[in-house]
Amino acid sequence: MSKVGVIPGPSLLSSLMWSLWPGRVINAGKSRHNEDQACCEVVYVEGRRSVSGAPREPSPSQQGLCFYYWGLFDGHAGGGAAEMASRLLHRHIREQLKDLVEILQDPSPPPLCLSSTPGTPGSSDPSHLVGPQSCWPSQKEVTHESLVVGAIENAFQLMDEQLAQERHGHHVEGGCCALVVVYLLGKVYVANAGDSRAIIVRNGEIIPMSREFTPETERQRLQLLGFLKPELLGGEFTHLEFPRRVQSKELGQRMLYRDQNMTGWAYKKIELEDLRFPLVCGEGKKARVMATIGVTRGLGDHNLKVCSSSLPIKPFLSCFPEVRVYDLTQYEHCPDDVLVLGTDGLWDVTSDCEVAATVDRVLSTYEPNDPSRYTALAQALVLGARGTPRDRGWRLPNNKLGSGDDISVFIIPLGGPGSYS
Amino acid sequence: MSKVGVIPGPSLLSSLMWSLWPGRVINAGKSRHNEDQACCEVVYVEGRRSVSGAPREPSPSQQGLCFYYWGLFDGHAGGGAAEMASRLLHRHIREQLKDLVEILQDPSPPPLCLSSTPGTPGSSDPSHLVGPQSCWPSQKEVTHESLVVGAIENAFQLMDEQLAQERHGHHVEGGCCALVVVYLLGKVYVANAGDSRAIIVRNGEIIPMSREFTPETERQRLQLLGFLKPELLGGEFTHLEFPRRVQSKELGQRMLYRDQNMTGWAYKKIELEDLRFPLVCGEGKKARVMATIGVTRGLGDHNLKVCSSSLPIKPFLSCFPEVRVYDLTQYEHCPDDVLVLGTDGLWDVTSDCEVAATVDRVLSTYEPNDPSRYTALAQALVLGARGTPRDRGWRLPNNKLGSGDDISVFIIPLGGPGSYS
Numbered sequence: 001m002s003k004v005g006v007i008p009g010p011s012l013l014s015s016l017m018w019s020l021w022p023g024r025v026i027n028a029g030k031s032r033h034n035e036d037q038a039c040c041e042v043v044y045v046e047g048r049r050s051v052s053g054a055p056r057e058p059s060p061s062q063q064g065l066c067f068y069y070w071g072l073f074d075g076h077a078g079g080g081a082a083e084m085a086s087r088l089l090h091r092h093i094r095e096q097l098k099d100l101v102e103i104l105q106d107p108s109p110p111p112l113c114l115s116s117t118p119g120t121p122g123s124s125d126p127s128h129l130v131g132p133q134s135c136w137p138s139q140k141e142v143t144h145e146s147l148v149v150g151a152i153e154n155a156f157q158l159m160d161e162q163l164a165q166e167r168h169g170h171h172v173e174g175g176c177c178a179l180v181v182v183y184l185l186g187k188v189y190v191a192n193a194g195d196s197r198a199i200i201v202r203n204g205e206i207i208p209m210s211r212e213f214t215p216e217t218e219r220q221r222l223q224l225l226g227f228l229k230p231e232l233l234g235g236e237f238t239h240l241e242f243p244r245r246v247q248s249k250e251l252g253q254r255m256l257y258r259d260q261n262m263t264g265w266a267y268k269k270i271e272l273e274d275l276r277f278p279l280v281c282g283e284g285k286k287a288r289v290m291a292t293i294g295v296t297r298g299l300g301d302h303n304l305k306v307c308s309s310s311l312p313i314k315p316f317l318s319c320f321p322e323v324r325v326y327d328l329t330q331y332e333h334c335p336d337d338v339l340v341l342g343t344d345g346l347w348d349v350t351s352d353c354e355v356a357a358t359v360d361r362v363l364s365t366y367e368p369n370d371p372s373r374y375t376a377l378a379q380a381l382v383l384g385a386r387g388t389p390r391d392r393g394w395r396l397p398n399n400k401l402g403s404g405d406d407i408s409v410f411i412i413p414l415g416g417p418g419s420y421s
Numbered sequence: 422m423s424k425v426g427v428i429p430g431p432s433l434l435s436s437l438m439w440s441l442w443p444g445r446v447i448n449a450g451k452s453r454h455n456e457d458q459a460c461c462e463v464v465y466v467e468g469r470r471s472v473s474g475a476p477r478e479p480s481p482s483q484q485g486l487c488f489y490y491w492g493l494f495d496g497h498a499g500g501g502a503a504e505m506a507s508r509l510l511h512r513h514i515r516e517q518l519k520d521l522v523e524i525l526q527d528p529s530p531p532p533l534c535l536s537s538t539p540g541t542p543g544s545s546d547p548s549h550l551v552g553p554q555s556c557w558p559s560q561k562e563v564t565h566e567s568l569v570v571g572a573i574e575n576a577f578q579l580m581d582e583q584l585a586q587e588r589h590g591h592h593v594e595g596g597c598c599a600l601v602v603v604y605l606l607g608k609v610y611v612a613n614a615g616d617s618r619a620i621i622v623r624n625g626e627i628i629p630m631s632r633e634f635t636p637e638t639e640r641q642r643l644q645l646l647g648f649l650k651p652e653l654l655g656g657e658f659t660h661l662e663f664p665r666r667v668q669s670k671e672l673g674q675r676m677l678y679r680d681q682n683m684t685g686w687a688y689k690k691i692e693l694e695d696l697r698f699p700l701v702c703g704e705g706k707k708a709r710v711m712a713t714i715g716v717t718r719g720l721g722d723h724n725l726k727v728c729s730s731s732l733p734i735k736p737f738l739s740c741f742p743e744v745r746v747y748d749l750t751q752y753e754h755c756p757d758d759v760l761v762l763g764t765d766g767l768w769d770v771t772s773d774c775e776v777a778a779t780v781d782r783v784l785s786t787y788e789p790n791d792p793s794r795y796t797a798l799a800q801a802l803v804l805g806a807r808g809t810p811r812d813r814g815w816r817l818p819n820n821k822l823g824s825g826d827d828i829s830v831f832i833i834p835l836g837g838p839g840s841y842s
Contacts, residue, residue, distance in 0.1 A: 099688060112664045114675040114688060139665035140704060142677055142686045149685025157682070228649050243533045244560035254535040256563055261578070261741040264570025265563050267520060267535060283561060320682040 035075030036343050036408040037086035037176070043067050045094050047101030065101050068183040069093070070410050072196055074343040076293070078174030081163055081300030085176055089299075092158045093182060096151035104144050104185060112139060148184060149323045152191045156299065160319035164302045175301030178321065179210065179341055181412065186329045188339065188414075191321035193297035195344045199352050200326065200414065201359045202337045206352045209324050209339065213297035215280045215287040222289060222296065222316050223260035226279045234311040237290060238276040245281075246274050279316075285348065289316050297321070333415025335368040336360070338377070345407035346385045349396060358384060374411045381409045456496030457764050457829040458507035458597070464488050466515050468522030486522050489604040490514070491831050493617055495764040497714070499595030502584055502721030506597055510720075513579045514603060517572035524568065525606060531563050569605060570744045573612045577720065581740035585723045596722030599742065600631065600762055602833065607750045609760065609835075612742035614718035616765045620773050621747065621835065622780045623758045627773045630745050630760065634718035636701045636708040643710060643717065643737050644681035647700045655732040658711060659697040666702075667695050700737075706769065710737050718742070754836025756789040757781070759798070766828035767806045770817060779805060795832045802830045 045065040069090045075082030103110050156178065166172055177194020190198045192210035200207040215222065219241065226232060226239030233239065241258045243265070254267040255274075268274075282288050289296060290306045290313055297318045304313045326339075340355055350358075362380045366373030387394040387402025394402035466486040490511045496503030524531050577599065587593055598615020611619045613631035621628040636643065640662065647653060647660030654660065662679045664686070675688040676695075689695075703709050710717060711727045711734055718739045725734045747760075761776055771779075783801045787794030808815040808823025815823035 096687070110677070112677050113671055113691075138704070142664055146685045147677075147687070150679070150683055150687035151685070153683050153685055154687050224645075225649070228646070243563050250534055256531070256533050256568075258571070261739070262571055262574050263744065264567045264572070264574055266517070266568070266571035266575050270534075283559070318682070323684065 035079045035082055035174075035176075036345075036406040037073040037075065037079070037082040038408055038410065039069070039071040039073075039086040039090065040410070041069045041090055043069050043090050043094050045097045045101055048098040065097065065104060065184065067093075067097070069180065070341065070412060071178065071180040072341050072343055072408055072410060073299075074177040074179075074194060074196055074345075074406065074408070075174055076176065076295070077301070077304065080167075080170075080172035081174045082176035084163060084166070084170070084172050085159055085178055085299050088162065089155065089159045089178065089180065092155035092162075093152055093180075096155045096158075097148070097184075100147050100151060103147065110142050110144060110147055112142065144185075145187060145325055148182070148187070148189055149325065152180075152182060152189060152323055153320055156191065156193060156319050156321050160299050163300045167300075167302055172300070173303070175298050175304065175317075177295055177298045177343070179343075180321075181339065181341065181410075183328070186327065188326040188328055189323055190326070190339075191323045193299065193319060193321040195295045195347075196342065197344075197347045198339060198341045199355065200337070200339050201356045202331070202333065202414070204356060204360060206356050207326070208352070209326065211322065212344075213318070213322075214294060215289045215296055216283070218296040218318075219258075219280050220260050220263075221318075222280055223258075225316060227260050229315070232315050233276075233279065234306075234309070236276060236306070236309065236311060237279045238273055239279050240268075240274060241278055241280055242274070245277075246270055248275055251275070289313060293317070328414065335373075335413065335415055336363045337414040338363075338374070339410075339412040339414060340381070341410035341412070342381070343406060343408045345403045345405035346381060346409055348405060349385050349387075349400065349403045350381070354384075355381060374413055378409045378411045381411075382407050456500045456503055456595075456597075457766075457827040458494040458496065458500070458503040459829055459831070460490070460492040460494075460507040460511065461831070462490045462511050464490050464511050464515050466518045466522055469519040486518065486525060486605065488514075488518070490601065491762065491833060492599065492601040493762050493764055493829055493831060494600075494720075495598040495615060495617055495766075495827065495829070496595055497597065497716070498722070498725065501588075501591075501593035502595045503597035505584060505587070505591075505593050506580055506599055506720050509583065510576065510580045510599065510601065513576035513583075514573055514601075517576045517579075518569070518605075521568050521572060525565050531565060531568055533560060533563065565606075566608060566746055569603070569608070569610055570746070573601075573603060573610060573744055574741055577612065577614060577740050577742050581720050584721045588721075588723055593721070594724070596719050596725065596738075598716055598719045598764070600764075601742075602760065602762065602831075604749070607748065609747040609749055610744055611747070611760075612744045614720065614740060614742040616716045616768075617763060618765075618768045619760060619762045620776065621758070621760050622777045623752070623754065623835070625777060625781060627777050628747070629773070630747065632743065633765075634739070634743075635715060636710045636717055637704065639717040639739075640679075640701050641681050641684075642739075643701055644679075646737060648681050650736070653736050654697075654700065655727075655730070657697060657727070657730060657732060658700045659694055660700050661689075661695060662699055662701055663695070666698075667691055669696055672696070710734060714738070749835065756834065756836055757784045758835040759784075759795070760831075760833040760835060761802070762831035762833070763802070764827060764829045766824045766826035767802060767830055769826060770806050770808075770821065770824045771802070775805075776802060795834055799830045799832045802832075803828045 047064060071086055071089055073082035073086045163172055177196050179192045179196035179198060182189040190209040192198065193213065195212040195214055197212060198209040200209055223239045239260065243256050246255060250270050252270060254269050256265045257268045258265055277291060280289060281291065285294065288294055292306055292313055293304065299319055301314055301317055305311060306313060338359060358380055359377060362377040363373050366376065385403045385407050387396045396402050468485060492507060492510055494503035494507045584593055598617050600613045600617035600619060603610040611630040613619065614634065616633040616635055618633060619630040621630055644660045660681065664677050667676060671691050673691060675690050677686045678689045679686055698712060701710060702712065709715055713727055713734055714725065720740055722735055722738055726732060727734060759780060779801055780798060783798040784794050787797065806824045806828050808817045817823050
């Protein structure tokens with residue numbers, strides 16, 4: 001019914017996860033088992049080799065790197081992808097970081113090119129640098145931070161490829177949204193692919209750390225792909241959006257539409273092709289790609305087809321996360337400052353402000369050094385989103401329906417007594 | 422050398438434009454003539470016909486619509502496109518609005534479908550509405566505002582098509598960035614395609630009203646297009662980005678790269694294809710698409726080819742603006758509140774904060790009802806960005822080089838004595 005995980009380590013990084021599988025009564029239309037999966041780990045990254053190719057004695061500070069990791073995986077159409085991703089995604093991140101162990105611990109800018117010849121790292125050898133050219137006056141500066149972002153992005157892609165490869169042998173079904181946090185060298189990286197959400201609540205202020213990827217927020221990306229690759233629409237769908245389904249008797253009339261370039265609406269004369277089902281339709285939680293799926297980024301879904309059709313949906317889904325970075329050292333955090341991760345089961349019925357109010361209400365009733373305060377907060381958020389049985393359903397205090405979805409919440413304290421000592 | 426235009430109308434909408442063609446000395450590398458063009462007009466839109474198809478007596482309030490219009494067009498590779506767009510874009514907007522005259526003056530929601538049969542407007546006839554369907558539970562609400570946005574978006578596209586058609590007969594050369602403002606029914610619509618910029622300075626606060634479209638800000642859109650349509654790269658370019666030019670002797674080594682999905686960087690092994698010139702290269706003002714052009718949205722450029730090649734660049738450029746809307750009725754503006762439009766000649770050397778400081782400094786030295794205060798402000802901004810001759814060049818007060826580009830500025834006062842009477 002619930003899971004609580006506490007990572008050993010500084011109080012700064014203690015972490016609590018609460019996942020609630022709602023009762024069957026309010027779980028209508030969902031699977032019988034909680035498709036949310038979670039993972040929190042401390043991961044040690046051993047350097048693959050000296051990046052310069054030169055074998056050398058590792059100094060104590062350059063023997064390896066540690067990162068703290070939290071992941072929420074909200075599965076759909078089967079729990080296989082969420083389960084596999086929760087077990088393996090952090091290992092892909094570790095693999096991607098292996099090449100960077102030495103570079104990330106070296107304060108000088110990362111080398112742009114790594115020589116394969118021992119002893120000749122590309123960018124520190126002047127003969128490898130191109131002089132100013134007409135269209136290429138200088139080399140770009142690449143930060144350590146952007147290497148970690150690139151490592152996480154590529155890890156998501158490799159995880160997705162692994163799900164594609166193993167879906168037959170291991171019967172890995174379905175797909176999942178993935179929201180993960182990597183804490184490495186003083187910075188918090190929040191990577192989101194799907195409709196989960198992360199916010200930081202700091203001194204009562206809300207700092208969004210992710211955005212949701214849905215048919216509505218990614219409409220123009222989806223439409224552009226359908227426009228550039230019409231074969232992906234299989235003659236069944238139109239890349240145009242209409243405010244409602246076009247009917248055949250409306251041929252020749254003029255209806256509002258939007259294409260991949262537009263944010264506004266205009267009228268167009270209805271033609272035969274416009275009678276096809278639209279690639280993107282519906283609003284809010286009911287928005288769908290190809291009348292099938294309500295999220296546009298995530299892992300898995302390699303077998304997903306349009307209902308009663310062999311048309312694959314995967315080409316329209318992206319496995320790439322958006323990664324946001326928060327520098328933990330730029331602000332002195334107090335024990336009430338937290339990073340909250342939640343699946344859409346939480347956010348569908350709880351606003352950012354309501355979460356911030358719950359953070360304040362719950363944490364203020366506990367001593368700052370009482371670690372159970374974060375567990376209590378996670379419980380309060382999950383139970384608050386579920387509601388209580390009343391009036392033929394699970395109801396929130398405002399009498400609206402509670403969440404009928406799986407609900408999972410991570411609370412990651414950002415500060416605490418002694419956390420910066 | 423300079424132009425000042427004042428629109429007749431309420432003090433609210435008096436407008437001042439200052440355009441400065443820099444002296445030849447500091448115009449190195451630019452054309453000998455100012456390629457910036459500007460336009461400000463009051464445009465009357467006559468309804469095309471009753472949208473319902475039914476002929477009826479127009480009420481006095483529904484005879485037509487008026488909009489105020491300001492446009493800045495920053496030309497490149499010839500002034501033809503900028504000149505033609507400055508003369509015609511507002512007419513395309515007028516044409517697009519003609520269908521909407523009646524709808525925009527009707528407070529009820531816009532009809533989703535317009536019947537071609539007289540007397541049967543689509544959405545007010547219940548038989549035209551689709552009932553709830555499994556994937557299409559309801560119809561979308563479309564606002565009046567989004568119809569105006571759509572009209573402006575389509576007007577940009579039609580203007581671009583006209584430039585394509587007339588480029589031979591009328592020798593319309595080059596392309597232009599376009600930044601236009603439409604004031605209609607209490608709302609300010611700011612549409613930007615290119616690297617000009619609009620900000621509102623309100624009570625000293627800066628409200629950005631546009632963003633710039635450059636090879637850097639649109640990198641991922643450009644790379645995605647090159648990835649999905651590799652034929653557009655002509656075997657000469659790679660859609661991957663590298664931090665500097667790859668050299669053939671680096672084949673087999675590992676270099677940092679980014680693809681269309683990444684915001685971070687990662688290492689990849691250099692292969693033969695990576696030796697091609699990158700689709701996007703350079704940084705800041707020196708960033709280029711296909712080593713040729715530094716803006717990625719605008720009008721024209723239909724003949725633009727990669728240097729020493731027949732490869733067209735136009736497929737990578739977008740003629741669509743981003744439109745932002747500001748509701749003028751939601752705030753009581755004072756005479757010091759202004760909308761500032763400027764070409765990149767202004768913004769390259771002047772920050773938003775410096776512009777806001779100049780707004781405050783100049784306007785406070787004039788009486789609030791002195792209309793010449795806005796002219797003085799436009800002059801101060803243009804001359805401030807140009808600098809003064811000193812130390813073998815035109816220098817700013819901080820001794821940096823002044824702008825060597827054409828500089829054009831519009832000041833649009835948002836409030837004033839009696840403007841809301």
